[in-house]
Amino acid sequence: MSNKILTKEALIPGQTSMLVIDCPQIAEKARPGNFVILRIHEKGERIPLTIADTDPEAGTITIVYLVVGKSSALLETLKEGDIILDVCGPLGKPTHIEKSGTVICIGGGTGIAAMHHIAKGHHRAGNHVVAIVGARSKDLLLFCDELGSFCPELLIATDDGSIGHKGFVTEVLRERLEKDKSVSEVIAIGPVPMMEAVSKVTKPFGVPTTVSLNSIMVDGVGMCGACRCNIGGETKFACVDGPEFDGHKVDFNELRMRLAQYKDQEAASMDLFRR
Numbered sequence: 001m002s003n004k005i006l007t008k009e010a011l012i013p014g015q016t017s018m019l020v021i022d023c024p025q026i027a028e029k030a031r032p033g034n035f036v037i038l039r040i041h042e043k044g045e046r047i048p049l050t051i052a053d054t055d056p057e058a059g060t061i062t063i064v065y066l067v068v069g070k071s072s073a074l075l076e077t078l079k080e081g082d083i084i085l086d087v088c089g090p091l092g093k094p095t096h097i098e099k100s101g102t103v104i105c106i107g108g109g110t111g112i113a114a115m116h117h118i119a120k121g122h123h124r125a126g127n128h129v130v131a132i133v134g135a136r137s138k139d140l141l142l143f144c145d146e147l148g149s150f151c152p153e154l155l156i157a158t159d160d161g162s163i164g165h166k167g168f169v170t171e172v173l174r175e176r177l178e179k180d181k182s183v184s185e186v187i188a189i190g191p192v193p194m195m196e197a198v199s200k201v202t203k204p205f206g207v208p209t210t211v212s213l214n215s216i217m218v219d220g221v222g223m224c225g226a227c228r229c230n231i232g233g234e235t236k237f238a239c240v241d242g243p244e245f246d247g248h249k250v251d252f253n254e255l256r257m258r259l260a261q262y263k264d265q266e267a268a269s270m271d272l273f274r275r
C-alpha cells in the first residue's frame with residue numbers, strides 16, 4: 001500500500017479538489033458508503049472522507065474534499081507523487097444496496113461526490129437511479145457528467161438558477177415524488193440542513209430515507225465516542241453504526257450542536273496556519 005497521490009484535480013479551484021490515491025487493499029474491499037481516515041503527518045488530525053469511487057483493478061480510490069479548515073488546507077498542499085502518511089479504511093458500514101426499483105440519490109455540495117459512488121452501486125444492482133444534485137450555482141456542481149453517464153434521470157437545482165431548477169433540491173424532490181409513488185428509497189448526502197429538509201419532505205410520502213452523517217470523528221473505529229449521535233432516542237456511533245442512518249430518526253439539532261462545538265478552536269487553528 002503506497003498511499004501515493006496519483007492524480008490531483010482542482011474541481012473547484014481553491015475550494016474543492018479530487019485525489020486518486022494508490023491504495024490497492026482499500027480499493028479491493030471498499031463498498032459504496034464506506035469512508036477512509038487520512039493522516040498527513042504524525043501529529044496530524046485524522047480526516048474522515050467518504051470514498052467517491054474505487055477502481056479495484058487499478059488499485060485506486062478517489063476522494064473529494066472541501067478546503068474548509070487547517071487539516072484540509074494542509075491536505076491541499078500535497079501534490080501528485082506525494083505520499084499520504086496514513087490512509088485507514090475502508091471504515092463504516094457500506095450502503096445497503098439491493099434491487100428495489102426506483103431509488104432517488106440526492107447530493108449537495110461536496111456530498112455529490114460521495115453520492116456518486118452510492119448511485120453507481122444502485123445502478124449496478126439494476127435499480128432505476130434518479131440523481132438530484134444541488135449547489136449555489138452551475139460552477140459549483142460536481143460529477144454531473146459521471147452521474148449523467150449511468151443515471152437515466154439527472155435533475156439539477158441551483159440557488160441562482162444558472163442551470164436546472166432555480167431553488168432547492170427539496171423542491172425538485174417533492175415534484176418527483178408526487179409524480180411517481182413507486183420510489184423505494186431516497187438517499188441524501190450533503191450539508192446537514194439539506195439532509196434534514198430532505199427527510200422532512202419524504203416523511204409524508206412514507207418513503208424510507210437514508211442520510212450520511214458527517215460527524216466529528218477521531219479514531220473512526222468506535223472507541224472514542226466523538227462521533228456519537230442520537231438516532232430515534234438511541235446513542236449510535238457514526239463511524240461503526242453508520243455513517244448512514246434513517247433520516248426520519250436522526251436528531252439533527254443535536255448533530256448540528258456537536259458539529260459546532262469546536263468552531264472557535266478550528267477558526268484559531270486555521271488562523272495560525274494562514275500566518
Ligand code: FES
Binds near residue numbers: 240
Ligand atoms: Fe471515535 Fe466514532 S470516531 S467512536
